Amino acid sequence: MLLEGRVAIVTGAGRGIGRAHALELARHGAAVVVNDFGVTLAGESAGETPAESVVAEIEALGGRAVANGADVADFEQAAAMVQQAIDTFGGLDILVNNAGFVRDRMLVNTSEEEWDAVIRVHLKGHFAPLRHAGAYWRAEAKEGRQRAARVINTSSGAGLQGSIGQATYSAAKGGIAALTLVAAAEMGRYGVTVNAIAPVAKTRMTEGAFDTSAMALPEDNSPIVAWLASEEAGDVTGRVIEIDGSTITVESGWRHDASHDLGRRWTAPEVGPALRDLLAASVVPEGVYGA
Template sequence: MSGICAGRVVVVTGAGRGLGRAHALAFAAEGARVVVNDLGVGLDGVPGADSPAAAVVREIRAAGGDAVAHGGDIATTQGAASLVRTAVETYGRLDTLVNNAGFLRDRMLVNLDEDDWDAVLRVHLKGHFLPLKHAAAHWRAEAKAGRTRAARIVNTSSGAGLLGSVGQGNYSAAKAGIIGLTLVAAAELARYGVQVNAVAPAARTRMTERTFAETMAAPAAGFDAMAPENVSPLVVWLGSAASAGVTGRVFEAEGGRITVMEGWRPGPGADKRARRTPAEAGEAARKLLAEAEPPGVAYGAEERGSGGAGGHGS
């Protein structure tokens, strides 16, 4: 198959349903050979009886593409290592890793159990770190052997990681952590030919159907703005050699809209060049806040200013 990913080998985690499935199909349509990872768990992380990864592989093959399923737990060292090994042993190489796996256990902070905190951070944040680590180790070895790849990593954050989301303290913290991980990985792995970016998608999936239930409009003129397939073109481009020179960036993607996020740049500042009293520090802070842009509003919070909010990612 021809396309911008022809000849590339792409791994997509959490690819049995929703965004991951859409990404896997889109990569295959652009000529990639795809390793479809999915543990086959429910929305709450509990294993199910079916094999969604195998179903996606059948879809890809039926369309003339090439894919293989991987059912390991990528939030474990063994599972992440076997994910990379599956790509290399099956197809002889690895070019792109798309970290997408995740689930929700939503609670207000005062009701959030430690187990729910640990489970969500484990799958989202650790489930990004371990595949990234093992893929990076492979690409470092390839680079040292004189086979530097145009390697790509695309991580999945969320509007909740950019702005926060009421009732999702665990999820928001994990998704914010993924942005930090993306920035570090982009800086550390550039020497090996690896580009690392993140997307904060807004789409209708199992994880977001309740969030969007009251706000989703009906498709207009045949265009379903909340379809996960709308996010995949950007992910495919970021995962292709065509994205050369783009790294350490965060994009929001929703419907037909793509936004480059520009967070945490220095705003107004003042330097007394001496220690302040608490009262002086407060006075200076008040003046600087009056000059600063208002913050975005956390999803689910009451309006607290004119700062806009982007799409709620998954």
């Protein structure tokens, strides 16, 4: 019961990984706002309410939960979702940003509408809930009620190493990793840790895009989320952690590598030899998935 008495929001929690997170947090004692907009894999209206089903599962386990149908990339709806947690359960301690969908295309075939839709739900859909939750935690800290708040964002190997045919998705997930670093640095003073996971799982998002026969199950990712959401994890922040079945990997992102200070402005002919020497002395990046 790592999370007894704590209050969580999980976005995109009607199916797949988000559903597994919501159930795991509830098993550890958290009251959960189960958010799901009820859309198809491509982000279109499905006329379903999967969040209600997850709430019923949590209540059957003896837990506390409430459904939320907000579009997390809508700034005002995201604010109302945070307020729902506070009004229903008396506060907010945990935000798990998970909602998203894919519209995979090779870069030269990607439409403007597809780009905008994927960037909106993933990147703005992380920013809006985080922004409103962060404002609440800042206000609590200023009033002397600092909470041991936790944010777990959802990046991807596609955002960290890149993935052929997923330029839009990769750009969004890479942005989420960078957002995680900045939020961790800015919000630590209010008692907030901000981390991200890069989950690997057989879900409706991966089926059709990859061979999923050997992939982990959605629930294999959730124990890590539950621990990161606990008060025990207060010394871990600004990190991206990949989970692939039984393997946890700490991801190391962009960092300064080999450098050469010429002491004056470079000339163009000097750049080539110097840069080639630096690249030869630098860590070789991992290959893009599918390359």
